[in-house]
Amino acid sequence: MEKNIPTLYEWTGGDETLQRLFRLFYDKVLQDEILGPVFRTMSQDHPRHVAHFVGEVFGGPAQYTAEDKGSHAIMIAHHIGKMLDEHQRQRWIQLLLTTADEIGIPDDPEFRSSLLGYLEWGSRIAVINSQQTENPVGETEPMPRWGWGETGGPYVPK
Incomplete structure (x- = not known):
């Protein structure tokens, strides 16, 4: 028997939910004392x-x-030279997960x-x-894909 297993994109709630998540999340980021300085010049x-990037990675349309x-290389390029640290990384994840909880992103353990x-x-x-001076990913590098128990890697920086 074949099961119709939804993609992570579908399970999340699709583009509308992802748009809401990242809009609210980045509003918080801009107000955050740890992350605000990193993102203060981000585009609207x-x-x-x-x-759109996360949606595509999670099996949604190629928006x-x-x-x-965009491309994987373009996403990577946005991080080159930013000199991000572990404290900022952990805060980014914490704020994103808090925002996901607040808007009702599915909270089942598998997802x-x-x-x-x-x-x-x-x-x-x-x-x-962010520690690099040149992009280690070429334009032909495929977009990562992420699914239920599947990873988009391996990714090995040069």
Whole structure:
């Protein structure tokens, strides 16, 4: 018997939910004493782009690559030279998970383990790449994919 297993994108609630999550999250980030200075110059479109990126990674439509003209390399490029640290990384995850709870993102253990796995993976890559002076990812690098118990890696920075 074949099961219709929803993607993480569908389970999250799709684009509307991701847009709401990242809009509220980045409002908090801008007010945060640890993260605010890092993001104070972000574009007004940043929350939308991140929602599109995460949506695509979670099995949703290719809005980041098609509509936003983004790529994995472009996302990585946004972190180059930012010199992020572990304290900032942990605060970023904490604020995002708090916002997810506040707006009612699904809290079942299976989904949350996939979400947290992705946040850990992606935020650690962001910290590593923030120490770089050049983008270690080429334009042909595929977008990461994340699913139920599946990771988008391996990713090994140069």
